[in-house]
Amino acid sequence: MISRFFRHLIESLKSLKRNGWMTVAAVSTVMITLSLMAIFISVILNTAKLATDIENNVRVTVYLRKDTADNSERVIQEGQEVQNENYHKVYNALTNLSNVKSVTFSSKEEQLDKLVEVMGSDWKLYQGDANPLYDAYVVDTTAPEYVTSVADGAKSIEEVSEVEYGGANTKRIFALANIIRTWGLVGAGLLVFIAIFLISNTIRITIISRSREIQIMRLVGAKNGYIRGPFLLEGAWIGLIAAIIPAGLVYVLYDMAYQAFNPALAKQNLSMIVPDTFVPMMIAFIFVVGIIIGSIGSGISMRRYLKI
Structure with a gap:
């Protein structure tokens, strides 16, 4: 053989x-x-x-209202620094939603820095008090198909200003x-x-x-x-x-x-x-x-x- x-x-x-x-x-x-x-x-x-x-990069971006300091343990009231009773109220509500993998805070300063990096130095004009952006939480879901349901859940939170996830484009x-x-x-x-x-x-x-x-x-x-x-x-x-x-x-x-x-x-x-x-x-x-x-x-x- x-x-x-x-x-x-x-x-x-x-x-x-x-x-x-x-x-x-x-x-x-x-x-x-x-x-x-x-x-x-x-x-x-x-x-x-x-x-x-x-x-996998499709995420839910949850923008907070301007008067919300969800990521600050202490706030200024009547000229004094006091304990923030609503600290992580939105964060906790988001983490309690079904099919949420992680929740990451993104300050308006960080978002502006990313815009400057991508769009150019002209956006530096908006640094400081002129920053028009909102603090936000970036939510990762356990699977891409849960993005829509998580976004709908985030919209029902009172302190949330706006929720973005792509909508029809995501589908x-x-x-x-x-x-x-x-x-x-x-x-x-x-x-x-x-x-x-x-x-x-x-x-x-x-x-x-x-x-x-x-x-x-x-x-x-x-x-x-x-x-x-x-x-x-x-x-x-x-x-x-x-x-x-x-x-x-x-x-x-x-x-x-x-x-x-x-x-x-x-x-x-x-x-x-x-x-x-x-x-x-x-x-x-x-x-x-x-x-x-x-x-x-x-x-x-x-x-x-x-x-x-």
Whole structure:
């Protein structure tokens, strides 16, 4: 059994060399197909990742009334500093709502600093007493789908001035994220099917050119399994060789894309998939798919010549 495997392995390597230009054509087709597949899947996976990040970044922002000092333990009354009886009244009401994960205070000064950072130094004019913003609580929910119900609960709190969470835009974001994940998987599956079709037809051309060789092997009594073995290994070799350049492209280009795009995304609390995780996974996927598709394509192409 082992000796037969190595014999088939050696024979498959000889066949690759013997059918030089046909091998080059098959490898080129598989290489282009795998490159397109790698690009498409990389885009789909990162788009789905960004959609999930956007979902998770949808938060409920609860703005407090101007006369509310919910985050101050002591307040000034009649010129004297006294204990604030309503300290954390809104905070406690928010944390008691169902499906609330965390509640974080954001002062109007912090919000103005973020505006200055994003919109430019012109907003510095509103520092100090001229600040028109409101103190707020940023509420994270246990899951994105609870944003609307938590926002409705926050609106019922007396000391709350306004509640923002995106409204209809949030629902559109959730719907878009689901569409991207669903159709991304469908598209990836379709591309794999197309790849098998293209590769099987390319390998079929090489097998047609060797149909006389197969007929002679059958005439001398060779069994189907013996005939099929070298061709399956040859298809696997074609897939393996063709995967080298797409894997190299993923290794180089993905890191470049990550360095170019991720800093801007990070400012919005978004991120592409980290290269240390994605690149090895994608390279392994390309090689495995290349070998499997090459073997499947060769097996499909051999069927008509092995029929009795």
